[in-house]
Amino acid sequence: MQITLQNFTKKFDDVTVIENMNLEIKDGEMLALLGPSGCGKSTTLFAICGIHRVNGGKILFGDQDVSDLPSQKRNVGVVFQSYALYPHMNAYENIAFPLKVRKDKPADIKRQVHEIAKLTHIEELLERKPGQLSGGQQQRVALARALIRKPDVLLLDEPLANLDAKLRLEMRSEIRRIQLETGITAILVTHDQVEAMSMCDRIALMHDGKIVQLDKPSEMYNNPANKFVADFLGNPPITFLDAEHKDKTLLLPNGHSIASPNLNAAVKKVQVGIRPECFGPQFGMGVKGVVKFIEKQGREELFDIQLTDGSILRSIQASGSDLEVGADIDWGLSLDDLLFFDMQGERL
Amino acid sequence: MSHNFRHWPIITILTIVSLPLIIMFAFQIIDTFTTHPIDSMIPNKVTFEQFSFLWDEAETGRANIWQVTLNTFIFATTTAVVVCTVSMTTAYALSRLNFPGRRYFLGGLIILHAFPTVTLIIAIFLILQIIGLYDTLLGVIMVKAALELPFGIWIMKGFYDNVPWEIEMAGVQDGASRFTVWWKLVLPQVQPGIFALMIFSFLSGWSEFLLPQVLAPGNDAQVLSTYMTALIADDTKIDFALFKAVGMFYALPVIAIYLIFQKKLMNIYGGGTKG
Ligand SMILES: Nc1ncnc2c1ncn2[C@@H]1O[C@H](COP(=O)(O)OP(=O)(O)OP(=O)(O)O)[C@@H](O)[C@H]1O
Ligand SMILES: [Mg+2]
Numbered sequence: 001m002q003i004t005l006q007n008f009t010k011k012f013d014d015v016t017v018i019e020n021m022n023l024e025i026k027d028g029e030m031l032a033l034l035g036p037s038g039c040g041k042s043t044t045l046f047a048i049c050g051i052h053r054v055n056g057g058k059i060l061f062g063d064q065d066v067s068d069l070p071s072q073k074r075n076v077g078v079v080f081q082s083y084a085l086y087p088h089m090n091a092y093e094n095i096a097f098p099l100k101v102r103k104d105k106p107a108d109i110k111r112q113v114h115e116i117a118k119l120t121h122i123e124e125l126l127e128r129k130p131g132q133l134s135g136g137q138q139q140r141v142a143l144a145r146a147l148i149r150k151p152d153v154l155l156l157d158e159p160l161a162n163l164d165a166k167l168r169l170e171m172r173s174e175i176r177r178i179q180l181e182t183g184i185t186a187i188l189v190t191h192d193q194v195e196a197m198s199m200c201d202r203i204a205l206m207h208d209g210k211i212v213q214l215d216k217p218s219e220m221y222n223n224p225a226n227k228f229v230a231d232f233l234g235n236p237p238i239t240f241l242d243a244e245h246k247d248k249t250l251l252l253p254n255g256h257s258i259a260s261p262n263l264n265a266a267v268k269k270v271q272v273g274i275r276p277e278c279f280g281p282q283f284g285m286g287v288k289g290v291v292k293f294i295e296k297q298g299r300e301e302l303f304d305i306q307l308t309d310g311s312i313l314r315s316i317q318a319s320g321s322d323l324e325v326g327a328d329i330d331w332g333l334s335l336d337d338l339l340f341f342d343m344q345g346e347r348l
Numbered sequence: 349m350s351h352n353f354r355h356w357p358i359i360t361i362l363t364i365v366s367l368p369l370i371i372m373f374a375f376q377i378i379d380t381f382t383t384h385p386i387d388s389m390i391p392n393k394v395t396f397e398q399f400s401f402l403w404d405e406a407e408t409g410r411a412n413i414w415q416v417t418l419n420t421f422i423f424a425t426t427t428a429v430v431v432c433t434v435s436m437t438t439a440y441a442l443s444r445l446n447f448p449g450r451r452y453f454l455g456g457l458i459i460l461h462a463f464p465t466v467t468l469i470i471a472i473f474l475i476l477q478i479i480g481l482y483d484t485l486l487g488v489i490m491v492k493a494a495l496e497l498p499f500g501i502w503i504m505k506g507f508y509d510n511v512p513w514e515i516e517m518a519g520v521q522d523g524a525s526r527f528t529v530w531w532k533l534v535l536p537q538v539q540p541g542i543f544a545l546m547i548f549s550f551l552s553g554w555s556e557f558l559l560p561q562v563l564a565p566g567n568d569a570q571v572l573s574t575y576m577t578a579l580i581a582d583d584t585k586i587d588f589a590l591f592k593a594v595g596m597f598y599a600l601p602v603i604a605i606y607l608i609f610q611k612k613l614m615n616i617y618g619g620g621t622k623g
Contacts, residue, residue, distance in 0.1 A: 049521055051520070071517075072524070072525065076521060077521070078518065080518060081514075082512060084514035084518040086515060097519075097522050098522035098523055101523045101524045102523055145518075149523070
């Protein structure tokens with residue numbers, strides 16, 4: 001079902017956490033609410049499921065205004081970060097609880113629980129209490145419980161934060177698979193960009209209670225709307241150099257100059273964003289510096305390069321170079337992939 | 349073996365310190381089941397004579413022991429039930445709802461808990477007389493329950509505070525009403541606390557002396573503790589053997605309860621949810 005936030009505003013006492021937010025989640029789409037800690041992701045999520053009252057604006061499920069409906073009347077499935085399974089009930093009872101509350105027939109409940117258990121691959125675990133399940137298994141039970149009522153929308157609040165790295169990888173694709181198989185509309189709250197990029201159709205990047213950009217993952221990475229987005233997406237992160245703009249060329253602080261035929265001549269100062277993969281020997285020469293630090297990541301190596309003027313650039317390259325800390329380098333930039341921002345951080 | 353060696357100094361010290369108590373208990377037990385010559389402490393005959401109060405007709409002017417036991421039982425049970433029911437609901441409200449004056453309510457609870465009962469007794473006495481509950485079991489129950497409540501509410505609040513919010517949010521999302529959430533999802537998490545509180549208030553009621561003594565001195569509402577005082581207060585013929593036997597009888601349920609439930613009672617100090 002399509003979910004729409006219209007001028008959604010949320011205050012806690014006198015503090016406005018979210019002001020006039022507009023967001024549309026398409027039917028069957030999985031959307032990531034991505035942003036740094038404290039930007040209002042959970043608040044938005046809790047407003048959609050009805051735990052928080054809205055202080056202004058509307059929340060629509062399809063055409064229906066649900067802003068004033070209590071949680072119980074909104075058909076929403078939620079997976080909490082801590083899973084919030086009921087500790088005294090076994091997996092079966094946990095999953096069946098929403099149906100029991102709805103007073104479905106026992107035979108119906110049984111059939112539905114087994115269906116959803118099959119979808120989430122937990123058929124053998126139904127007798128176990130949450131305490132006897134691993135993190136990933138608890139996650140599956142929580143997912144099954146959230147899905148059993150066939151909700152209009154599935155909300156996931158940092159569902160992978162409590163899992164170890166390997167399980168996180170597995171559950172990432174599992175959640176996506178289940179979402180695609182059920183065709184449910186889903187919102188994933190996360191502060192992990194990799195999670196957002198790999199699992200979701202679109203990402204809404206939030207900052208200080210506002211949505212700064214709403215786009216497809218690749219589009220957002222390649223075409224960030226401003227410096228914040230460019231900085232937030234990408235790991236290892238982008239680096240910025242302040243450049244002077246004159247006569248269709250950009251003069252970098254280390255003296256290197258690059259042609260910039262498409263920039264507005266009125267802009268005198270420009271911040272150049274250089275992603276680590278846009279700087280290296282494969283792009284020619286001209287930028288001189290010294291290797292300050294090497295981080296070996298197995299398949300790749302990450303270099304911190306100090307330029308002649310003291311500013312630092314990052315570069316990521318396939319392993320196997322014989323460079324050592326202190327070595328002099330002369331590398332080039334991938335000119336097509338550089339990002340330009342004005343001093344306020346807006347994209348040029 | 350080395351395990352025991354490390355512990356033996358502690359065990360020795362504890363044994364020495366508790367020896368007087370243990371001897372007293374042992375003596376009490378032996379003494380109630382034996383007779384000894386007037387000039388000696390060494391028992392010479394096993395007897396159940398001293399327990400004859402359990403089956404003989406009560407002396408005139410003295411209440412029937414079974415009636416008194418029943419009174420004590422009713423007193424302790426009702427107190428425990430009232431304390432648990434009220435604490436269960438009040439503590440939930442205090443833990444979860446942000447109603448006006450909540451902070452003062454919490455402060456008041458602690459003060460009331462620390463308040464010495466004796467200082468209130470005259471006022472309570474007067475009130476009970478005015479509303480006509482003086483010298484009735486009901487009156488004492490009400491007072492006892494009221495005085496136990498601050499402790500009960502405080503303990504239960506601690507248990508509720510340990511139940512994660514998210515469980516309740518999940519329940520509400522699953523379509524359950526606030527009441528169902530409390531009843532079906534939250535109460536089971538604090539069940540160890542309710543259980544421990546139940547036993548504690550039962551034991552506290554069982555051993556209560558001051559309140560029944562002052563507020564229900566008559567024979568009809570007598571409980572075991574006041575019954576025992578009546579035994580020695582009757583100074584024309586003090587029967588120590590009888591006094592000890594009644595004491596034994598009085599203590600038995602307490603010992604039994606501790607033995608049976610000691611594990612669960614530990615919970616009230618642990619205060620947490622067990623999966
Ligand atoms: N109940 C509340 N009362 C007052 N302020 C709150 C409350 N809940 C959240 N806030 C504030 O609202 C802002 C947004 O909080 P929110 O929990 O939505 O952040 P978040 O994006 O989910 O962060 P995180 O990634 O750390 O979970 C924060 O500044 C927070 O302090
Ligand atoms: Mg959050």
